[in-house]
Amino acid sequence: MQNSFPIIVIDDDPFFSEVVRQVLLHQGYEVIVSNDAAEALDIIQTTQSRMILCDWMMPDLSGLEVIQLLRSCDKQYRYFILMTAKNSSDEVVAGLSAGADDYVTKPINKIELLARIQCGMRIISQQQEIEEQNVTLKSLAEKDELTGAYNRRYFNQALSKEIRRARRYQQPLSLILADIDHFKNINDQWGHQAGDDILTEYCSIQQGELRFDVDWVARYGGEEFVIVLPNTSHLKALQVAEKLRQKVELNSFVTTNVVLNVTSSYGIATLDETSSCDLSDEFSSLLKRADERLYQSKARGRNQCTGVIHALKAMSA
Ligand SMILES: [Mg+2]
Structure with missing residues (x-):
């Protein structure tokens, strides 16, 4: 069975993040908004969320720093969509190179954002299947089938x-x-x-x-x-x-x-x-x-x- 998790929206602009929250809620997603990147890191860890929409420009930690921090210490695969007004080719490359999976530009096109989230959810779902299969294979390789003890x-x-x-x-x-x-x-x-x-x-x-x-x-x-x-x-x-x-x-x-x-x-x-x-x-x-x-x-x-x-x-x- 695959885990369900909230989508985490990180943006220092409360008005913008509320707009995104309403769009996602309307589609039936569970959403947690954080206007503070450091707080968001804790929320991601405790909720085990795998879908994160992250603003690039924030006062303390930038979106790229948030992604790099999580990628460096995370064993779990998470899907990051960067949200930003930066849209030059160099900036897109910089965002993806830092570890973002996808990229949407502000002002947000709601339909495009939802399509990109769905695309990410498909990848997360496949990743979860692979993780579950790996757990089963590991158990088959290490355990005695009758007693459950190690082999x-x-x-x-x-x-x-x-x-x-x-x-x-x-x-x-x-x-x-x-x-x-x-x-x-x-x-x-x-x-x-x-x-x-x-x-x-x-x-x-x-x-x-x-x-x-x-x-x-x-x-x-x-x-x-x-x-x-x-x-x-x-x-x-x-x-x-x-x-x-x-x-x-x-x-x-x-x-x-x-x-x-x-x-x-x-x-x-x-x-x-x-x-x-x-x-x-x-x-x-x-x-x-x-x-x-x-x-x-x-x-x-x-x-x-x-x-x-x-x-x-x-x-x-
Ligand atoms: Mg910002």
């Missing part, structure tokens, strides 16, 4: 970035490898649909326990997930894993054909345990340690978490 390809790229960031800011980075116990039996006994339902719910329990926009989950294999916890100590990561384990154990998983209880096992590793300087070494070492500890959790009877604290205890026992 392994995303994990491989993003973990390297997390490791680099952790090193740069000298922060710990923890990783939890999580696996649903005896998952094959669930598929065999209750069918793949029940298995899929459990995977989806399991993933959503994980997501619910993590910090929004900081921690993230990827589906690593069939019933195996990897949880990445930036700026998280090993002890804290163990606590997160234990909380997840308990949540899963207490949860009744409602599938299309049966309600089931399942358990899960966890292996936890943290970046600050090693002083290796090679990025690929750190990447594989982190995963390897988490994988070994997940294996220990399984070997010790499943439904448990293993981290370095457990590993040290086991060695000294």
Whole structure:
């Protein structure tokens, strides 16, 4: 669905801007007028407007400066129509070179102005479609279709970035490898649909326990997930894993054909345990340690978490 937005009219002449406002209102457009360019910049940001009619000559900021300012910091595509008495060829070129999309001369011809706005709206509409398609394509390329977790390809790229960031800011980075116990039996006994339902719910329990926009989950294999916890100590990561384990154990998983209880096992590793300087070494070492500890959790009877604290205890026992 495409966004609707008001048209922003910026002109230091209140009489002229009111005339334009009336013309646009009459056509059913929502309009916000500002007679002050600096104020208009705020309005554009807060309303997310994409259609801006801007006067060239204004006392504090000129129309060209407004356009250049927004173009330099904006990720969103906006359509700018300059309104001015300047109409020489050089001036038109200067206006378009500064980033304006179109140009109308004062006194305004109402029909021409409306036609130019419609033309701009068509371009904005196509741009919005492309943006929406890009979001969908990005999601398809990065996410696991069943669970909505990131896929392994995303994990491989993003973990390297997390490791680099952790090193740069000298922060710990923890990783939890999580696996649903005896998952094959669930598929065999209750069918793949029940298995899929459990995977989806399991993933959503994980997501619910993590910090929004900081921690993230990827589906690593069939019933195996990897949880990445930036700026998280090993002890804290163990606590997160234990909380997840308990949540899963207490949860009744409602599938299309049966309600089931399942358990899960966890292996936890943290970046600050090693002083290796090679990025690929750190990447594989982190995963390897988490994988070994997940294996220990399984070997010790499943439904448990293993981290370095457990590993040290086991060695000294
Ligand atoms: Mg003016």
